[in-house]
Each structure stands twice: as C-alpha cells, then as structure tokens.
Amino acid sequence: MLSGKKRNAGKLGSNIISLKVIMMRRELWDGRAMKASPNGSDTNLSSKPNKKQRFQPCLASMTFNELHIECTAYLSRDEHHSLRMGERATGRVSLLAGLLFVSLLVGFSSAQTANVSLETSLNQPVGQTWYTPDQPMTMSTFFSNSGSATSFDNDPSCDIILNVYDSEGIQVHDGSDECRGLSRGIDLFAGETKEMNALSWDMKNEQGSWQPSGFYTVEAFHPSTGLNDSTTVRIQTPVVVPDELEYSVMMTHRTAETSGPMVSIINLNNPTTQSVDVSSAGPCSIEIEIGTTRSIGMACFAGVDLIMPGEQLFIGHILTDALSQENITISTPGGSYQYSFSPQESQAETSSVEAALSINWDGRELMEYTNGEALALSVDMVSSSEVAQTLQFTTTCKAELWILDDFGEVVFDSRAENPCQDIDLEMELSPNGPLNFALQQWGFFKADGCLVSPGKLTVIVELPQYGLSTSSQIQYADLIPNPCDSQSSLTFTPTITPEGETSLSLSSSFENTQEEHFLRMVNPCTYTLTFIDQNQDVAYQLQTLCDDYSGRKLLLPPGSQNAPFSTVSVAMVQEGMPLLLDGAYTLEIALESSPRAIQTLQFDWPMYSEQSPDEPIENSPVETFELMGTWNGLLTEQGTCWVLNTEGEQYLLSHARNAGQWQPTSEVEGIYIVHIESASPACQTFNAPSVAVLEVQLEQLPEVAEEDTATDAQMESPGEQTIPAPVVTAVSVVVTTSLLSLIFIVAASNESLRIPSTLAGLWFLGLLGKTHETTDGRYQRGRLMGYLTANPGCHFRALMAALDMSNGQITHHLRILENEENVWRKKDGRLVRFYPFTNQLHPNMIEEDLPVPPLSPDPNSLQGKILSLLDEDGQLGGFPTQAELAKRLEKSQQLISHHLRTLQKYGLVERRKMGVKNRYKLTREAIFLLETSVDFSRD
Known part of the structure; x- marks a missing residue:
C-alpha cells in the first residue's frame, strides 16, 4: 500500500487529500479477482483490460467524505501481464493530476470563509508628534484572521516590506528590493493574530542624503497576498543653515511694564555684502519647545529663496501667556541653531476661567490689507467647561487689541485710543456657544499720523483681567510710498550699459551718509523704467527684477557703498519688435521703495552704435533755464501737484531733490533754475510740461498792485472793504491744501470715502451750496443719467473717465x-457703483441680480489671452503668478507686467498676496464679460 503525503492545496486552502492505492499481484478483471496459477502463469490472458478499463473501478469508488479518496486494484503477478514501469508511471501521474485539480477547486471554495488582514502599529516619539534621526520611526506588523482557519504563501526573505511615498504620491523608498522570491506557507487558526517582522525607515534616499522634511505616507505591504496598511507621518530631517546667516530673537511687551503676554520676534539676518541662496536647503520648519511641550512652528526661511545683503527677514513670533514661566527653546532641525530663554516674571493679577480665545475675522480669508482698508475684527471667548461660568469685569477694557510691526515696535494700542474706565459688569460664559467681544477698528495709522510701513504685522488680542491672549499675523502692502519715510541720507546711483544690440544692463548702488538705515521695498518689482522721448511723452514703461515680496527691508550701514540688488538685463526687443524708435531719450529709473527714489539718465538709442559694450553710459548735460512765477497746489489722487504760474504759461513740479530742503508754497513768488523732467505721480493727469527745480534764485512775498480806488468806490457799497485778489488766492490755496491733505491719505484709494470727502471739500470752498440752476448743469446731469441707463452699475472713477468730468x-x-x-x-x-432708480433697479434688489457694465477687450490680443488663462485657472481654483503667465504665453515678464497693470487699471484683474508671491485673479466685471461675450468661449 502506498499512502500520499499531505499537501497545501493553495494560498487559502486547508483540505487534506489522502490517496491510498493498494497494489496486489492479482488483477481485477470485469469486477472479479483473478488468481494466479501455482507455476506462476496467468489465466484468461486473452481478456487483458486496457488502461481506461483498469482505472474505471478506481474512479468509480471515489468518495468525497472529508475528501478521503481510496482506490484499490488487483494486478497480475505474471511478469508477462504485469504493468511495465512506463505504464505504471503514466497512470499514476494522470490520476494525481486530476486529484490535484479537484483539491484546488475545493481549496478556493473554502477560502471564501477566511478573513485575513494586515495591521500595523507605530511607535510614538517622546514629547513630539514628528520623527527625527534621534527618534526614528519603527512599525510593528501583524496578521489577523477573523474568519476560519487558513494558510497562505509568504516570502521568508522579506516577509512584510516597507514602502514610503511623499506628499505628491512619488515613491521614495521601495522595500521589495530585499525580497529573493522564496516561498513558505503560513497557517492561521480562526481568530489568531500573528506578529510579523518590524519595519523601520532611516529617512534617507538612495544616495544616502536626508529626505526633505515634511509629510510622508508609510505603507506596510505583503507581496505574496497583496495585503497592505498605510498611515501618514511627519519627519524633520537636519537642515544646515548657511554660516553667513544669523537668527535673532527679540522679546517685547505691550508697555515698558512686564505685565501681560510676551511676544518673541524671530528674525533672520544677512550681515554680509553678498546674497545667500537657501533654495537648496529644502523644506525647513522651526522647532519650538515650551517647557516639556514641543511643536513645529514657522518656516526657517519664511518661504524666501534668496536672502539679500543686509536683509532682515521676519520669520515669525511666539506668544507667551502672562503667567507662563516655562523655559522656551527654538531650534532648526538637526540643531545647527538653538536659542533658549525664559520669560520675565509678570506682575499681572488675573482671575481664572476655563476658556480660550479665538480671533473672528468676519469671514475674511486672505490676511492681506492695503492702503485705504481698515482692520476690523472681534474675538470669541470659547468655554472649555461643561457648566456655565460667571465673568466679572471691573473696567471697560474687557478685550483689547495691540499690534506690532516686524521690528517689534507697538504701532497700535486700543488702550491708548480709549483709556479704561471703572465699571462693574457681570457676564455669563455658556458652554454651548462663544462669547463675542468687539474690538476697535484700525486704519493702519500710527499715533503720529503716519502710515505703517509695509510688511508683516503681529496682531495680539487679550482679555487682561483673565490672562487670556491669542495672536495672528497679517500682511500690509502699500504700493504708494509712505510720505513719512525719509531717505535724505541715501544716494541712489543707477548705471546702464549696453548688452549687444537688443538689451540693456541695469545696476545700482547706494551710499548712506548718516546713521544706519533700513531700505523698505513696497513692490514685488524692484525697478520701474520709464522711457521719455524728446516731446516729453512716455514712449514705454516697464517693471523689472520682479518676483520679490512686498515689505522686504535691507539694512544699509552708515558711510558705505552698498549694492544689494543684482544686475538685471532689460530686453529692448520683444516679440521681434523694438520697444523704442531710434533717437534720444530720458530714462527715468524709479526704485520701488518707500519713499520712492528716482534718478534720470540721458541716452541715445541704439546705444551700441557709439559706445563699446563695456563702457557705462555717462549722464548727458541737462539744459537748464530760468522761470519766475508763483506756485499753486492742486490736490489729486496721488498727492499734491504743484503748478508754477508764469506769464501766460504753467509748469508742473516734478521734484526738487537738488534744491536742498526747499519746498514750494503758494505764499511767495520767486525765480528758479529748472530743467525739463518727467511728471511726478501727482501730476500725471495734467497736460503741461514738467520741470525739476535745481536752484532757488530768489523768493519774496508777491507785490499787490494798487487799484483805482475812485472807480472801485463807485462799484462797492459803503463800508465794504476790498481784499487784494492775490491774498485771497494765497489764503484759499493754503487752507484748501492743508485740510484736504489730511483726508486724502484715507480717501484716495476708497471711493466710499472719496465721494463724501470731495463733497465736504467742495462745500468748504463754496463750490456747493445754494446755486442757481443752469442749462449746462441740467445738460450734464442728462448725460450722466443717459450713461447710467445704458451702463448701470458703473463705478465712480469710470464715470469720471467716460463723461470727461472732474472729481x-x-x-x-x-x-x-x-x-x-x-x-x-x-x-x-x-x-x-451707481444705478438709475427705476422699477427694475432699486436699492432693495438682491446683490446677485444687480448688473455690472459690459466691457469689451479683444479676445485675440495678449490682454484677451491673459483674461482667458486667468478664467481657466480660476475655475480650477488656481491663481497664477506673473512669471507663470509669461511662461505659458511665451512672453517676457516685462510685457506681461505691462498688460497686467493695464487690466488692473480697467478693473478686470486684481492682484492678491498669497504666501510670498503676488497672484492674479479676475474681478467680478471680468467674469461677467467672459460669461456674456460671444467672442470669449468658456468651455
């Protein structure tokens, strides 16, 4: 008798097949056992069966009772009629193959009741939520069977492997390299959990370098069955901070007293004269440890790739509660920089409450503000108790707001604006909802009346009586130079040189003659270049050295030459067309800083015809001449435009940088040495020649000519006194300029403030009031009504431009x-926006139903292509940068910048600060245009 061994029927099979073949010397003929003769000869040889007949009785006797199969055959002893070796092997192989096939079917049937899963368990780092080389990640793995008993294959050379994927789904670690393709069975009983091999990751790539810090997906994978389990982890790998850079920490309080919360300002400084590139450092976040609690804070380099010479980069801040005395440590990943300090002991006396504060931004998503806006927010007090709590307030300063700039200076304090008064107030804090406190609004003006400088601002809100505080950061961007900033000690010297036949090279240097000074940039583009032809018309204007960030501040040491900005190449031929015609030009180079620094150079284009490529362009002599007259100030949206009235002619003042401390005034007349110059921003809308004052020859009070009093007396009523006209003009101009200048800063960029401000100014000057109705007035209002009927929803500035009316x-x-x-x-x-008052258009309408005026740019022009791209990205939630638009349209950044400014001017595109880059999106008018215009197709 031959008994077969037990075999595995498959990955999830658990059946046993027993094959028992009994071989006897007697063979089975037609169901009977044939006995052999004594001399060994067989009988009935003529009826010898074939193989099929021989195995029929065997197959017919198969039973599937617990899959136990028994087959018996009697074979002849006679060597002439016994099975030869070849015959015996072929039959057995066929039988075993059939039985094996049946067993596989049974195995697959039983696998349906098995339920095997792969489970993992991660080790938890001590005192933190991320993994580091000091606290690496390890993963325990288990097989768990919640079904019936089962078995499956396994590769013992690797068992379970570890795969790692980055945040973009790219595999950075492949554990299958360890597998050698071996096979061994694993049996799991019902309900059994079997621990497998432990997995670990050294956080390095194939080259042995550290993987960038960030979030990764780690997956435990079993190759033989395909089972897996994954989770997301965060790692912090060492980052080397360049030796040229220095971190600094500045601690500040709300007042000189050490009561209340403390704010620690973290800055990164580059004290060298060379730029430092940190783009290759990879992602990096500051690690903060307060007592025994560790957390990950702000980015190590604030998202900036290039730290310029003398730059002080604001990294972030840490807010410490008034009663906290725990030691604070900040460090970079890997510990290349580490700084520890302890808060000063607070003198504040506070009450206790189980609650926390949360700033309510009233639905605002982008934390970026510009000139003309106001910071309006409130604070929610959220209870962490399950029962109601009673709050007792003894002063009116329940919730207070104070703000720091990126130098750590307090630029606003609500307590200074509204001193506290004693009260006795009781309030209830419910566990079901927050308690909201209103906060004072702020228009970004400091106590001295000056605007704050652009950059990062830290907003701190606190409830002093209960020692609660919270903080956040906002970005303030001001594209208009701050008139309170001074650069009188700085000398800005630009230099241009030709680069071949189609480009210019621009470089600049600064000399600081007094104490150290921070140069503050207000625009992502460093330079604005304006080419002015001999007719004093702007031939072309562009911005260059862009992709910066607003608010960058550069320290210029005293008594030294500084060149913080890199040399930039300006393409003078774009799309195969030259920007300028051949001729003589004045190049106005404006540094987009606060205040704005402007220098002019005279040159001929093309430059390569007379200068060698390496020869810098010298300033050409400027023709000067003499003017005599009086000054008159006109208030515009960009400031005060000063006009010099001479005999029958008017000249606009461009600047007087070479005239020392002299400032124009309407109280005197004088003689001035001037030269032709481009118009200042405040005078751009006037059509008159502009001059720069080089020297003041003489100034005196204007002489008042004596009138013929006898003739005048007949025209005047008795007792009426004649006031000399020049004196009236001087007084009116001085008073008008003084008052309107105070409101201009706030009203200039906000129509809702500009219109009532204009009304107040006109009323003060006597231009509004009780006037007689004129035919011209009715005609102008008829034009206005007709235009609004055809273009309902037109805004104030567009009405001015369309109807050619003054403010x-x-x-x-x-x-x-x-x-x-x-x-x-x-x-x-x-x-x-203004609408005609009709039955179809009235103030009670839903805002979404109000029309906006149609606009019609050419969709095939570059501006139309820009609108189409912004529309496509906007529908997908994307907002491209200027550089991304230039790349996709295959145009230069200077050309794209020019068209973006034009689209912004017409209200089709708006720019928003997102991170450290400016991104662009369509306005409501532009979306309406694309939806209603048949020329634009929106798929």
Missing part, C-alpha cells in the same frame, strides 16, 4: 441726482 463736477451732479432720487449707490468693496 468735483461729477460729485456735485451725483449728489443732486441722489437727492432727487433719480440715482442710487451701492458699495462694492473699495468701489461705489
């Missing part, structure tokens, strides 16, 4: 139409 004219006529209830207004962000 005062259109304000006057709109006021009359509003009083007569012929038109009404709707505030839309920083704009004010």
